[in-house]
Amino acid sequence: MVIVGFLNSKGGVGKSTLCAAVAVRAAQESKRVCIVDLDPQESVADWWKRRGAPQNPTLFVGADRASDAAEALELTGWDWVFLDGPPGALAVTEDAIKTSDFVVIPMRASGLDLLASQDAVRLCLDNATPYFIVLNACRGGNKDKLVEEARSTLFSNDVPIARALVSQRAAFVTAMTRGKTGAERDSAAADEIDALWKEIKTAAQKAVKSKRGGA
Ligand SMILES: Nc1ncnc2c1ncn2[C@@H]1O[C@H](COP(=O)(O)OP(=O)(O)O)[C@@H](O)[C@H]1O
Numbered sequence: 001m002v003i004v005g006f007l008n009s010k011g012g013v014g015k016s017t018l019c020a021a022v023a024v025r026a027a028q029e030s031k032r033v034c035i036v037d038l039d040p041q042e043s044v045a046d047w048w049k050r051r052g053a054p055q056n057p058t059l060f061v062g063a064d065r066a067s068d069a070a071e072a073l074e075l076t077g078w079d080w081v082f083l084d085g086p087p088g089a090l091a092v093t094e095d096a097i098k099t100s101d102f103v104v105i106p107m108r109a110s111g112l113d114l115l116a117s118q119d120a121v122r123l124c125l126d127n128a129t130p131y132f133i134v135l136n137a138c139r140g141g142n143k144d145k146l147v148e149e150a151r152s153t154l155f156s157n158d159v160p161i162a163r164a165l166v167s168q169r170a171a172f173v174t175a176m177t178r179g180k181t182g183a184e185r186d187s188a189a190a191d192e193i194d195a196l197w198k199e200i201k202t203a204a205q206k207a208v209k210s211k212r213g214g215a
C-alpha cells in the first residue's frame with residue numbers, strides 16, 4: 001500500500017482537483033485505489049457520489065485523521081491510497097504528512113501561495129516525508145513569467161518541484177461538478193495528469209523502497 005497525500009494548509013490550490021484526477025488515472029492501471037477525504041467540506045466525497053460511487057477509485061469513510069484511516073485500510077489491502085487534505089487544520093495536515101509515503105503540495109504560481117505553502121513544506125521536512133510541489137492552474141505553460149519566478153524561488157530554497165505542470169483549464173472545473181475529472185474531458189489536461197501521475201508514481205515507489213530499506 002502506497003499512501004500519497006495531496007496536502008497544503010492553503011485552500012484553493014488544487015488539492016481536491018488533482019487528488020481526484022490522479023486517483024482516477026491510477027485506477028486505470030491498479031485495481032485497488034482508495035481516496036480518503038480529510039476535508040470536513042467533503043468536496044471529493046461529494047464528487048465521488050456524483051460519479052456514481054464507483055469501486056475504483058473507491059472512497060474511504062469513517063476516519064477524520066489519516067493515521068486512523070491508514071490503520072483501517074492496512075487491514076483490507078490497497079495498491080494506492082490518496083489523501084485529500086483540508087485547508088487550515090495544521091494538526092490534521094501534519095498527521096497526514098506523517099502517514100503519507102509521499103506528499104504532493106499543489107500550489108499556484110504566485111508569491112502569496114509560495115509564502116502560504118511554507119507550512120506544508122516545513123512539516124514535510126520536520127517529519128522527513130519526501131514531497132514535491134506541483135505548480136497548478138498555470139496560465140502560460142513553462143514560459144509563463146510567474147511559473148519561471150516560482151520555479152527559481154523554490155529551486156534556490158532547495159524545495160523539490162515536479163517537472164509536470166498543470167495548466168489553468170476550464171475542464172478541471174466543469175468536469176468535477178459532473179463527477180468527472182478534467183483529464184476525462186480534455187485531452188491536453190489528460191496529458192498533464194498523465195505526466196504528473198508518472199512522476200508521483202516513481203517518486204512514491206522510491207520513497208516506499210527507501211523506507212523499507214532503512215527499516
Ligand atoms: N488546473 C486548474 N484549472 C482551473 N481551475 C482549477 C484548477 N485546479 C483547481 N481549480 C479550481 O480552483 C478551485 C480550488 O480548487 P480545489 O481543488 O478545490 O482546491 P483545494 O482542494 O486545495 O481547496 C476550484 O474551483 C477548482 O475547480
Ligand SMILES: [Mg+2]
Nearest residue numbers: 015016039043
Ligand atoms: Mg479541497
